[in-house]
Amino acid sequence: MNANQNRVKRTIGFGATLLLAAVMVTGCGGENNSNANTSEPVTAPATNADKPADTAPIDPPAVDPPQYIAPLTGLAQDTEAKNRPIAVMVNNFSAARPQSGLPNADVVWEVLAEGGITRLVAVFQSYTGSDPIGPIRSNRPYLIRIGDGYNAILAHAGASQQGYDILQHHGKDYLDEISNAGAYFYRESFRKAPHNLYSNLEKLRAGAAKKKYKDTVHIPTFQWSETGATESGNPASKVVIHFLLKDYKLSYIYNPSTELYDRFINDKPHTDLTTNNQLKAANLVIIGAKHKTYDDYGRLEVDLESGGPAMLFELGKKIDAAWERGSDGAIRIMKDGKELPFVPGHTFYHIVPMTPTFEGHVEIAAE
Numbered sequence: 001m002n003a004n005q006n007r008v009k010r011t012i013g014f015g016a017t018l019l020l021a022a023v024m025v026t027g028c029g030g031e032n033n034s035n036a037n038t039s040e041p042v043t044a045p046a047t048n049a050d051k052p053a054d055t056a057p058i059d060p061p062a063v064d065p066p067q068y069i070a071p072l073t074g075l076a077q078d079t080e081a082k083n084r085p086i087a088v089m090v091n092n093f094s095a096a097r098p099q100s101g102l103p104n105a106d107v108v109w110e111v112l113a114e115g116g117i118t119r120l121v122a123v124f125q126s127y128t129g130s131d132p133i134g135p136i137r138s139n140r141p142y143l144i145r146i147g148d149g150y151n152a153i154l155a156h157a158g159a160s161q162q163g164y165d166i167l168q169h170h171g172k173d174y175l176d177e178i179s180n181a182g183a184y185f186y187r188e189s190f191r192k193a194p195h196n197l198y199s200n201l202e203k204l205r206a207g208a209a210k211k212k213y214k215d216t217v218h219i220p221t222f223q224w225s226e227t228g229a230t231e232s233g234n235p236a237s238k239v240v241i242h243f244l245l246k247d248y249k250l251s252y253i254y255n256p257s258t259e260l261y262d263r264f265i266n267d268k269p270h271t272d273l274t275t276n277n278q279l280k281a282a283n284l285v286i287i288g289a290k291h292k293t294y295d296d297y298g299r300l301e302v303d304l305e306s307g308g309p310a311m312l313f314e315l316g317k318k319i320d321a322a323w324e325r326g327s328d329g330a331i332r333i334m335k336d337g338k339e340l341p342f343v344p345g346h347t348f349y350h351i352v353p354m355t356p357t358f359e360g361h362v363e364i365a366a367e
Helices: 003-009 141-148 161-169 201-210
Strands: 086-091 107-112 118-124 153-156 174-176 238-241 250-255 260-265 283-289 291-293 300-302 308-314 317-325 331-335 347-353 362-365
Touching: 086 141, 086 201, 107 141, 107 300, 118 141, 141 153, 141 161, 141 300, 153 201, 174 201, 238 283, 308 331
Parallel strands: 086 153, 107 347, 153 174, 283 347
Antiparallel strands: 086 118, 107 118, 238 250, 238 362, 250 260, 283 308, 291 300, 308 317, 317 331
16 A cells, blocks of 8 residues: 555545435326326326336435544544543553554553653544453553543553542542452453453443443544644654663654554564554654652652643654643644644654753654
Protein backbone atom coordinates (compact mmCIF):
# COMPACT_ATOMS: atom_id res chain seq x y z
CA MET A 1 0.00 0.00 0.00
CA ASN A 2 1.55 3.33 -1.05
CA ALA A 3 1.48 6.60 0.85
CA ASN A 4 -1.41 8.02 -1.16
CA GLN A 5 -3.53 4.97 -0.45
CA ASN A 6 -2.76 5.28 3.23
CA ARG A 7 -3.68 8.95 3.17
CA VAL A 8 -6.99 8.15 1.44
CA LYS A 9 -7.65 5.49 4.02
CA ARG A 10 -7.40 8.10 6.74
CA THR A 11 -9.56 10.65 4.93
CA ILE A 12 -12.14 12.16 7.25
CA GLY A 13 -15.70 11.50 6.05
CA PHE A 14 -17.50 14.59 7.26
CA GLY A 15 -20.14 14.66 4.41
CA ALA A 16 -23.81 14.15 5.16
CA THR A 17 -25.49 10.87 4.15
CA LEU A 18 -26.97 10.99 0.63
CA LEU A 19 -30.67 10.18 0.42
CA LEU A 20 -31.73 8.20 -2.63
CA ALA A 21 -35.20 7.43 -4.01
CA ALA A 22 -36.00 4.62 -6.43
CA VAL A 23 -37.78 5.75 -9.60
CA MET A 24 -40.75 3.59 -10.40
CA VAL A 25 -41.39 3.05 -14.09
CA THR A 26 -44.82 1.87 -14.99
CA GLY A 27 -46.57 1.16 -18.24
CA CYS A 28 -49.68 3.16 -18.95
CA GLY A 29 -52.24 3.44 -21.69
CA GLY A 30 -55.73 2.26 -22.46
CA GLU A 31 -58.93 3.28 -24.09
CA ASN A 32 -61.87 5.21 -22.69
CA ASN A 33 -63.58 2.99 -20.18
CA SER A 34 -67.14 3.38 -19.09
CA ASN A 35 -66.14 2.11 -15.62
CA ALA A 36 -63.53 4.89 -15.11
CA ASN A 37 -65.57 6.51 -12.36
CA THR A 38 -66.40 3.29 -10.56
CA SER A 39 -64.47 1.68 -7.73
CA GLU A 40 -63.11 -1.02 -9.99
CA PRO A 41 -59.44 -0.55 -11.03
CA VAL A 42 -58.74 0.18 -14.66
CA THR A 43 -56.13 -2.09 -16.26
CA ALA A 44 -54.40 -1.31 -19.53
CA PRO A 45 -54.57 -4.20 -21.98
CA ALA A 46 -51.32 -6.04 -22.51
CA THR A 47 -49.84 -5.64 -25.96
CA ASN A 48 -48.26 -9.03 -25.77
CA ALA A 49 -49.98 -11.82 -23.85
CA ASP A 50 -46.66 -13.51 -23.24
CA LYS A 51 -44.89 -10.32 -21.98
CA PRO A 52 -46.45 -8.58 -18.96
CA ALA A 53 -46.08 -4.82 -18.53
CA ASP A 54 -42.74 -3.80 -17.01
CA THR A 55 -43.55 -2.52 -13.53
CA ALA A 56 -40.32 -3.51 -11.67
CA PRO A 57 -38.47 -0.64 -9.92
CA ILE A 58 -35.00 0.31 -11.06
CA ASP A 59 -32.35 -0.55 -8.47
CA PRO A 60 -30.72 2.56 -6.98
CA PRO A 61 -26.97 2.91 -7.34
CA ALA A 62 -24.83 1.51 -4.54
CA VAL A 63 -23.97 4.03 -1.83
CA ASP A 64 -21.20 3.83 0.75
CA PRO A 65 -22.53 3.54 4.30
CA PRO A 66 -22.35 6.67 6.46
CA GLN A 67 -19.05 7.19 8.23
CA TYR A 68 -18.42 8.58 11.67
CA ILE A 69 -15.27 10.08 13.10
CA ALA A 70 -13.61 8.57 16.17
CA PRO A 71 -13.05 11.54 18.49
CA LEU A 72 -9.60 10.49 19.72
CA THR A 73 -8.12 9.32 16.40
CA GLY A 74 -9.93 11.30 13.70
CA LEU A 75 -10.33 8.04 11.76
CA ALA A 76 -13.52 7.24 9.86
CA GLN A 77 -15.58 4.26 11.04
CA ASP A 78 -18.88 2.73 10.02
CA THR A 79 -20.58 3.05 13.41
CA GLU A 80 -20.55 5.89 15.86
CA ALA A 81 -18.47 5.08 18.91
CA LYS A 82 -20.00 6.72 21.97
CA ASN A 83 -18.30 4.48 24.51
CA ARG A 84 -16.79 6.20 27.50
CA PRO A 85 -12.97 6.10 27.35
CA ILE A 86 -11.16 3.69 29.66
CA ALA A 87 -7.61 4.55 30.71
CA VAL A 88 -5.54 1.50 31.65
CA MET A 89 -2.28 1.77 33.60
CA VAL A 90 0.11 -0.52 31.70
CA ASN A 91 3.40 -1.87 33.02
CA ASN A 92 6.47 -0.91 30.96
CA PHE A 93 9.12 -2.71 32.99
CA SER A 94 11.37 -4.92 30.86
CA ALA A 95 9.86 -8.09 32.38
CA ALA A 96 6.41 -6.91 31.25
CA ARG A 97 7.31 -6.46 27.58
CA PRO A 98 5.97 -7.14 25.05
CA GLN A 99 2.65 -5.91 26.35
CA SER A 100 -0.80 -6.74 25.01
CA GLY A 101 -3.43 -4.45 23.56
CA LEU A 102 -1.48 -1.23 22.97
CA PRO A 103 -2.15 -1.15 19.18
CA ASN A 104 -5.87 -0.95 19.97
CA ALA A 105 -5.54 2.14 22.17
CA ASP A 106 -6.57 5.41 20.57
CA VAL A 107 -3.93 7.25 22.60
CA VAL A 108 -0.93 6.09 24.64
CA TRP A 109 0.88 8.24 27.21
CA GLU A 110 4.36 7.44 28.54
CA VAL A 111 5.60 9.04 31.76
CA LEU A 112 8.13 8.31 34.47
CA ALA A 113 7.25 6.22 37.52
CA GLU A 114 9.58 5.31 40.38
CA GLY A 115 13.20 4.41 39.82
CA GLY A 116 13.39 5.87 36.34
CA ILE A 117 11.02 3.25 34.88
CA THR A 118 8.25 4.57 32.68
CA ARG A 119 4.57 3.67 32.85
CA LEU A 120 2.05 3.73 30.00
CA VAL A 121 -1.50 5.02 30.12
CA ALA A 122 -3.45 3.42 27.28
CA VAL A 123 -6.73 5.18 26.50
CA PHE A 124 -9.36 3.05 24.71
CA GLN A 125 -12.46 4.60 23.16
CA SER A 126 -13.16 3.53 19.57
CA TYR A 127 -11.96 -0.09 19.85
CA THR A 128 -14.70 -2.57 20.78
CA GLY A 129 -12.92 -5.94 20.68
CA SER A 130 -11.92 -8.21 23.55
CA ASP A 131 -8.15 -8.63 23.05
CA PRO A 132 -6.18 -8.79 26.31
CA ILE A 133 -4.73 -5.60 27.82
CA GLY A 134 -1.75 -5.61 30.13
CA PRO A 135 0.21 -6.24 32.19
CA ILE A 136 -1.66 -3.76 34.41
CA ARG A 137 0.01 -1.87 37.26
CA SER A 138 -0.72 0.77 39.88
CA ASN A 139 -2.02 4.32 39.71
CA ARG A 140 -0.52 7.70 40.62
CA PRO A 141 -2.02 11.21 40.96
CA TYR A 142 -0.57 12.42 37.65
CA LEU A 143 -1.76 9.29 35.87
CA ILE A 144 -5.23 10.06 37.19
CA ARG A 145 -4.91 13.55 35.69
CA ILE A 146 -4.09 12.03 32.31
CA GLY A 147 -7.28 9.97 32.48
CA ASP A 148 -9.21 13.03 33.63
CA GLY A 149 -8.38 14.73 30.34
CA TYR A 150 -10.60 12.17 28.58
CA ASN A 151 -13.28 11.80 31.29
CA ALA A 152 -12.11 8.20 31.41
CA ILE A 153 -12.78 5.33 33.77
CA LEU A 154 -9.45 4.37 35.35
CA ALA A 155 -8.31 0.74 35.38
CA HIS A 156 -5.32 -0.27 37.55
CA ALA A 157 -3.99 -2.51 40.32
CA GLY A 158 -3.37 -0.51 43.47
CA ALA A 159 -2.24 3.08 43.86
CA SER A 160 0.01 5.29 45.92
CA GLN A 161 -1.41 6.71 49.16
CA GLN A 162 -1.98 10.05 47.45
CA GLY A 163 -3.51 8.25 44.49
CA TYR A 164 -6.02 6.41 46.69
CA ASP A 165 -6.92 9.65 48.43
CA ILE A 166 -7.85 11.21 45.08
CA LEU A 167 -9.68 8.11 43.83
CA GLN A 168 -11.73 7.55 46.97
CA HIS A 169 -12.50 11.12 48.02
CA HIS A 170 -12.80 13.09 44.81
CA GLY A 171 -15.53 11.26 42.94
CA LYS A 172 -13.36 9.31 40.50
CA ASP A 173 -14.75 6.33 38.56
CA TYR A 174 -12.16 3.57 38.81
CA LEU A 175 -11.71 -0.20 38.63
CA ASP A 176 -8.97 -1.36 41.00
CA GLU A 177 -7.99 -5.02 41.02
CA ILE A 178 -6.99 -4.74 44.68
CA SER A 179 -9.73 -2.70 46.32
CA ASN A 180 -12.98 -2.77 44.34
CA ALA A 181 -12.99 -4.76 41.10
CA GLY A 182 -10.85 -7.89 41.37
CA ALA A 183 -13.37 -10.03 39.49
CA TYR A 184 -12.77 -8.05 36.30
CA PHE A 185 -9.05 -8.82 36.09
CA TYR A 186 -7.15 -12.07 35.68
CA ARG A 187 -3.58 -13.37 35.96
CA GLU A 188 -1.63 -15.27 33.32
CA SER A 189 0.72 -18.14 34.09
CA PHE A 190 3.40 -17.34 31.49
CA ARG A 191 4.72 -14.41 33.55
CA LYS A 192 5.54 -13.95 37.21
CA ALA A 193 3.67 -11.55 39.47
CA PRO A 194 3.39 -8.59 39.50
CA HIS A 195 3.93 -8.59 35.72
CA ASN A 196 1.07 -10.95 34.87
CA LEU A 197 -2.17 -9.06 35.54
CA TYR A 198 -4.51 -8.55 32.58
CA SER A 199 -8.03 -7.60 31.62
CA ASN A 200 -9.93 -6.65 28.47
CA LEU A 201 -12.52 -4.08 27.48
CA GLU A 202 -15.39 -6.55 27.74
CA LYS A 203 -14.54 -7.24 31.40
CA LEU A 204 -13.78 -3.63 32.24
CA ARG A 205 -17.01 -2.32 30.73
CA ALA A 206 -18.92 -5.02 32.60
CA GLY A 207 -17.24 -3.87 35.81
CA ALA A 208 -18.12 -0.26 35.08
CA ALA A 209 -21.75 -1.23 34.42
CA LYS A 210 -21.89 -3.20 37.68
CA LYS A 211 -20.76 -0.08 39.53
CA LYS A 212 -23.25 2.03 37.56
CA TYR A 213 -20.60 4.39 36.26
CA LYS A 214 -21.75 6.65 33.45
CA ASP A 215 -21.28 4.89 30.11
CA THR A 216 -21.36 8.09 28.04
CA VAL A 217 -19.59 11.34 28.86
CA HIS A 218 -18.28 14.41 27.11
CA ILE A 219 -15.29 13.27 25.06
CA PRO A 220 -12.85 15.98 24.01
CA THR A 221 -12.44 16.62 20.31
CA PHE A 222 -9.24 17.58 18.56
CA GLN A 223 -8.18 19.22 15.31
CA TRP A 224 -7.51 16.80 12.42
CA SER A 225 -5.88 17.38 9.04
CA GLU A 226 -4.43 15.09 6.38
CA THR A 227 -1.33 17.29 6.26
CA GLY A 228 -1.23 18.04 9.98
CA ALA A 229 0.80 21.11 10.89
CA THR A 230 3.72 20.20 8.66
CA GLU A 231 3.84 23.50 6.78
CA SER A 232 5.78 24.90 9.75
CA GLY A 233 7.84 21.75 10.40
CA ASN A 234 11.40 20.60 9.82
CA PRO A 235 12.48 17.11 8.67
CA ALA A 236 12.57 14.55 11.50
CA SER A 237 12.79 10.97 10.30
CA LYS A 238 14.20 9.60 13.58
CA VAL A 239 13.32 10.65 17.11
CA VAL A 240 15.14 9.39 20.22
CA ILE A 241 13.64 10.13 23.65
CA HIS A 242 15.64 9.86 26.87
CA PHE A 243 13.86 9.60 30.22
CA LEU A 244 16.28 8.75 33.07
CA LEU A 245 17.61 5.21 32.80
CA LYS A 246 20.67 4.80 30.59
CA ASP A 247 19.63 1.26 29.63
CA TYR A 248 16.24 2.40 28.34
CA LYS A 249 16.38 4.00 24.90
CA LEU A 250 13.11 4.85 23.21
CA SER A 251 13.16 5.72 19.52
CA TYR A 252 10.85 6.15 16.55
CA ILE A 253 11.67 5.91 12.85
CA TYR A 254 9.39 7.42 10.24
CA ASN A 255 8.20 5.06 7.50
CA PRO A 256 7.21 7.07 4.38
CA SER A 257 5.32 4.13 2.88
CA THR A 258 2.90 3.96 5.82
CA GLU A 259 3.24 7.59 6.91
CA LEU A 260 3.65 6.30 10.47
CA TYR A 261 6.39 6.30 13.10
CA ASP A 262 7.58 2.81 14.09
CA ARG A 263 8.44 2.41 17.79
CA PHE A 264 11.68 0.82 19.07
CA ILE A 265 13.08 0.10 22.52
CA ASN A 266 16.86 -0.27 22.70
CA ASP A 267 16.89 -0.34 18.89
CA LYS A 268 14.59 -3.36 18.74
CA PRO A 269 10.97 -3.19 17.53
CA HIS A 270 8.50 -2.69 20.36
CA THR A 271 5.85 -5.26 19.51
CA ASP A 272 2.43 -6.38 20.71
CA LEU A 273 2.38 -9.82 22.36
CA THR A 274 -0.99 -10.81 20.89
CA THR A 275 -0.34 -9.90 17.26
CA ASN A 276 3.46 -9.60 17.19
CA ASN A 277 2.98 -6.36 15.26
CA GLN A 278 5.26 -3.39 15.89
CA LEU A 279 3.70 -0.41 17.65
CA LYS A 280 3.12 2.55 15.34
CA ALA A 281 1.77 6.07 15.64
CA ALA A 282 0.66 8.80 13.26
CA ASN A 283 1.49 11.53 15.79
CA LEU A 284 4.22 11.79 18.42
CA VAL A 285 4.00 14.43 21.12
CA ILE A 286 6.73 15.24 23.63
CA ILE A 287 5.91 17.65 26.43
CA GLY A 288 8.11 19.05 29.16
CA ALA A 289 6.75 19.15 32.74
CA LYS A 290 8.21 19.82 36.17
CA HIS A 291 9.03 16.64 38.09
CA LYS A 292 9.58 16.45 41.85
CA THR A 293 10.49 13.47 44.04
CA TYR A 294 8.57 13.62 47.32
CA ASP A 295 9.54 10.47 49.28
CA ASP A 296 12.37 8.00 49.83
CA TYR A 297 10.69 5.48 47.54
CA GLY A 298 11.14 7.87 44.64
CA ARG A 299 7.49 8.67 44.02
CA LEU A 300 6.98 11.68 41.81
CA GLU A 301 4.87 14.75 41.48
CA VAL A 302 4.45 15.74 37.83
CA ASP A 303 2.96 19.13 37.04
CA LEU A 304 0.35 18.61 34.33
CA GLU A 305 -1.44 21.89 34.97
CA SER A 306 0.99 24.73 34.27
CA GLY A 307 1.78 24.13 30.60
CA GLY A 308 5.19 24.18 29.00
CA PRO A 309 7.20 23.37 25.89
CA ALA A 310 6.20 20.67 23.42
CA MET A 311 7.27 19.03 20.19
CA LEU A 312 4.89 17.50 17.66
CA PHE A 313 6.08 14.96 15.08
CA GLU A 314 3.94 13.93 12.12
CA LEU A 315 4.56 12.90 8.49
CA GLY A 316 8.32 13.01 9.06
CA LYS A 317 8.30 16.60 10.32
CA LYS A 318 8.95 18.21 13.71
CA ILE A 319 6.95 21.23 14.85
CA ASP A 320 8.03 23.20 17.94
CA ALA A 321 5.02 24.03 20.06
CA ALA A 322 3.67 24.46 23.59
CA TRP A 323 1.16 22.55 25.67
CA GLU A 324 -1.62 23.75 27.91
CA ARG A 325 -4.54 22.22 29.73
CA GLY A 326 -7.74 23.38 28.09
CA SER A 327 -10.92 24.45 29.84
CA ASP A 328 -12.36 20.97 29.18
CA GLY A 329 -9.41 19.33 30.96
CA ALA A 330 -7.73 18.00 27.82
CA ILE A 331 -4.09 18.79 27.12
CA ARG A 332 -3.81 20.81 23.92
CA ILE A 333 -0.78 21.30 21.65
CA MET A 334 -0.56 24.95 20.67
CA LYS A 335 1.48 27.28 18.47
CA ASP A 336 1.06 31.04 18.20
CA GLY A 337 -2.16 30.83 20.18
CA LYS A 338 -3.78 28.21 17.93
CA GLU A 339 -4.28 24.49 18.47
CA LEU A 340 -2.22 22.38 16.08
CA PRO A 341 -3.97 19.69 14.04
CA PHE A 342 -3.07 16.02 14.29
CA VAL A 343 -2.90 13.64 11.34
CA PRO A 344 -5.77 11.13 11.65
CA GLY A 345 -4.46 8.07 13.47
CA HIS A 346 -3.08 7.00 16.83
CA THR A 347 -1.11 9.41 19.00
CA PHE A 348 1.70 8.65 21.47
CA TYR A 349 2.45 11.27 24.13
CA HIS A 350 5.66 11.41 26.17
CA ILE A 351 6.20 13.50 29.31
CA VAL A 352 9.85 14.29 30.09
CA PRO A 353 11.42 16.38 32.89
CA MET A 354 12.49 19.97 32.39
CA THR A 355 15.91 19.34 33.95
CA PRO A 356 18.59 19.87 32.98
CA THR A 357 16.73 21.03 29.84
CA PHE A 358 13.62 19.95 27.98
CA GLU A 359 15.50 19.70 24.66
CA GLY A 360 18.22 17.57 26.25
CA HIS A 361 15.78 14.65 26.49
CA VAL A 362 15.26 14.50 22.71
CA GLU A 363 17.52 13.68 19.77
CA ILE A 364 16.33 14.28 16.22
CA ALA A 365 17.79 13.08 12.94
CA ALA A 366 16.76 14.06 9.42
CA GLU A 367 17.96 11.08 7.40
